[in-house]
Amino acid sequence: MQEQRVETRGYGRRTLVSAFLFLIVIPGTILFGVYALDDRKYYFISLLIILYTLLPFAMVFERRKPQARELMVIAVLTAIAVAGRAAFFMLPQFKPVVAIVIIAGVSFGPEAGFLVGATTGFVSNFFFGQGPWTPWQMFCFGIIGFIAGLLFRKGWLKANKRSLCIFGGVAAFFIYGGIINVGSLLMFTPSISREALLATYASGFWFDLIHAAATVIFLFVLSKPMLEKLERIKIKYGLIER
Amino acid sequence: MNQSGFAGYHPFINFVYFAAVLLFSMFFMHPFMQVIALVSASVYSILLRGRGAVRFQLALMLPLLLITAFINPAFNHAGVTILFYLKSGNPVTLESVLYGISSACMFVAVLLWFSCYNAVMTSDKFIYLFGKLIPAMSLILSMVLRLVPRYKDQIKQISYAQRSIGKDVTQGNWLQRARNGMTILSVMTTWALENAIETADSMKSRGYGLPGRTSYSLYRFDNRDKGFMALMLSLVTVVIIGGINGENSMRFFPSIKAAExxxxxxxxxxxxLGLCMLPIIQHMMEAIKWRSITSRM
Structure with a gap:
């Protein structure tokens, strides 16, 4: 009961912080970019906006002083995703990260999904090398976990293979591919045009397709046993789903 | 662990330095500024990573530089000096070619700075810096960094145990192998989750999250760090003042105009130049000092 109250307060504060960021800080950043920066404005504005979206999650998570068990579950799921990304290092884009992040979101809720995704993006780059792409990857993985958790809670996403595979393929192709291509375009071209954007999407098409296929395959193989294991742990140790 | 030279300074200095040079090399498009950043980042990355860095630069950065330089004129047709027309009827201008080269240099310089960052800012420094600001998140970070090698070892152990009953990934036909591999991963996952709960309970019983607990840290902000910080900040200030006055910028469109x-x-x-070369100068000074100490003996 106590936990429940803290939880709702946390969400209320996040909504407030998000509202502040979306209504005041983001437009402010865009105006600042348009008037004060000339060359690198697109990359910086987008980077700052990405950081703003990561901020409320980190703040709420820190504010509510998470228990050791909760920390450990997030750390384990992240470590599995990082190890999975490292294990398939020789196959470009054929990675289980999105699949594991979706499973985390479905099993432990949208916030855990976001944290597992964002942390995986960050930590795995300690092994693969940090770069201007890190915040983009953090955001993409995180938001996929968040959406998976949210849709599952609303009942639109079912915990069965077919539903998860369809969502995983769509999320990997459209959400991850859709955002990361814009990011990579902005990294090396200072201005965007429609043709350049289309060319980036076209050149990224096969990579995104492989990524989506990998996500579907991994979800097909992993989702049932993983979800069962996580359910078992939750029941055995009384971790209440929030 | 590389703790000599610039990496031996306080993590805060390392972080501020890389934040500064990365932002500067992204923002300042003036050719002088770009050449300074590109050369310094390249030299420093060779200094840090030796022969591997030379190979990295020749095999990856050089082609990337050329490709990026060619992409811009294909999509960007602004500028007044028309060189020739493409088949599609769009003009290729001198300005967009130079702009492509310039943004390619910027991109490569940023990547090279990041390769230096990866060698200097190790994960323990990052966790030390952000441990106060985001304690729970940085605890997760350090746990993940610990868990990944641990899972590797555990997988090895499980696979030895499975081999003794003929169910390793090296045994049977390919379908059986795949199935055995899945079993090993499944054993691993169950073990990881159980182990996590055990660790968490052990943390709790030792008082994790109680007030008044301190943490061990290896770093001290000493006089050497203060001196370096003062020098670095004064150089940064001069560069920022120059940036505000427009000395570091370059206009490409419609026609090229650099600051006088x-x-x-x-x-x-x-x-x-001083700022970008700071770690290299520091490294050389240290080498000279070391040589003079050893030669006197």
Whole structure:
């Protein structure tokens, strides 16, 4: 009961912080970019906006002083995703990260999904090398976990293979591919045009397709046993789903 | 662990330095500024990573530089000096070609700075820096970094145990192998989750999250760090003042116009050169000092 109250307060504060960021800080950043920066404005504005979206999650998570068990579950799921990304290092884009992040979101809720995704993006780059792409990857993985958790809670996403595979393929192709291509375009071209954007999407098409296929395959193989294991742990140790 | 040279300074200094040079090399498009950043980042990355860095630069960065330089004129047709027309009827302009080269240099310089960052800012430094600000998140970070090698070892152990009953990934036909591999991963996952709960309970019983607990840290902000910080910040200030006055910028469209050379702009370039070369100079000074100490013996 106590936990429940803290939880709702946390969400209320996040909504407030998000509202502040979306209504005041983001437009402010865009105006600042348009008037004060000339060359690198697109990359910086987008980077700052990405950081703003990561901020409320980190703040709420820190504010509510998470228990050791909760920390450990997030750390384990992240470590599995990082190890999975490292294990398939020789196959470009054929990675289980999105699949594991979706499973985390479905099993432990949208916030855990976001944290597992964002942390995986960050930590795995300690092994693969940090770069201007890190915040983009953090955001993409995180938001996929968040959406998976949210849709599952609303009942639109079912915990069965077919539903998860369809969502995983769509999320990997459209959400991850859709955002990361814009990011990579902005990294090396200072201005965007429609043709350049289309060319980036076209050149990224096969990579995104492989990524989506990998996500579907991994979800097909992993989702049932993983979800069962996580359910078992939750029941055995009384971790209440929030 | 590389703790000599610039990496031996306080993590805060390392972080501020890389934040500064990365932002500067992204923002300042003036050719002088770009050449300074590109050369310094390249030299420093060779200094840090040796022969591997040379191979990395020749095999990856050089082609990337050329490709990026060619992409811009294909999509960007602004500028007044038309060189020729493409088949599609769009003009290729001198300005967009130079702009492509310039943004390619910027991109490569940023990547090279990041390769230096990866060698200097190790994960323990990052966790130390952000441990106060985001304690729960940085605890997760350090746990994940610990868990990944641990899972590797555990997988090895499980696979030895499975081999003794003929169910390893090296045994049977390919379908059986795949199935055995899945079993090993499944054993691993169950073990990882159980182990996590055990660790968490152990943390709790030892008082994790109680007030008044301190943490061990290896780093001290000593006089050497203070001196370096003062020097670095004064150079950064000069460069930022130059940036505000437009000395570091370059206009590409519609026609090319760089900031003029004045005494002040030369001072700004010198400060930027000093800033970018700071770790390299430090490294050389340390080497000279070491040589003179050993030769006296």
């Amino acid at each position: 050379m004045t005494a002040f702009s030369i001072a700004v370039y010198a400060a930027y």
